[in-house]
Amino acid sequence: MDREKLISFLRHGKGLYLEGTAYAYNNSDNDLFNKLGCTYVGPGVDTTTNLNTLKGQANTIVSNVTMEYLPECLTNYWISEIDGGKARLLFKCEKDKGRTSSYEGVDERYRTIHSSVLFGALRDENKRNKLMKIYMKYLLSGSNNIGRPLRKNRSIHGFSCDSRLLQHGKLHYTLHKNGQFATHMYTLLGKKVFTLRNNKMKTGDYQYTLPKNLGDGMYLLTITFDKETTTIPILYNR
DSSP states (O other), X not given: OOHHHHHHHHHTTOEEEEEOTTHHXXXXXXXXXXXXXXXXXXXXXXXXXXXXXXXXXXXXXXTTOEEEBOOSSGGGSSOOEEEOTTSXXXXXXXXXXXXXXXXXXXXXXXXXXXXXSOXXXXXXXXXXXXHHHHHHHHHHHTSSXXXXXXXXXXXXXXXXXXXXXXXXXXXXXXXXXXXXXXXXXXOTTSOXXXXXEEEEEOSEEEEEEOOTTOOSEEEEEEEEETTEEEEEEXXXXX
């Protein structure tokens, strides 16, 4: 992980989701962890199981959310305990230990969510998808331009898409003029997953089938057309 790039990303008023069972344990003294606003309490180790349930805290974006965690598996040990500090605790486990926090950088106006529980280990796929939508709405609503959704059928310098942008595992879009077109997909941590297109293209309607090995989850789709760039968050669910 390139901490300096992520810190620069936040300094530009962006949103960041960062998870890891031992991230706080291993990184509580570095600059990026300080940007999360929370404080590290302890490793949270338990001889049997670390947690079973996460309960959303009152007056937060997850105040009515309860999530079940996969029991007795490798993801359920050494889950760091965190405290709010300057941040706000979103989830506590049934042992009243802080596990997830959110923070709005007051001076730099960025937003972060730090989770010491693994999102993929939360039970119930439908509830996971709803939770990620809550997370993304929070992260992107306070950020500067990134993830700004395109209005339906609105053309931006020769490119447009509508509500079908992602449908049945395919991307749909329209080019209103010839030009250099590039599309890249990234994880929320900024790792490029793959490049969909990067070549000169002609006017027309296009669709592109996403790779079959792409895992379900939230991604950032960056579209560049004739040197103009926009970034769109997409939820991929096969």
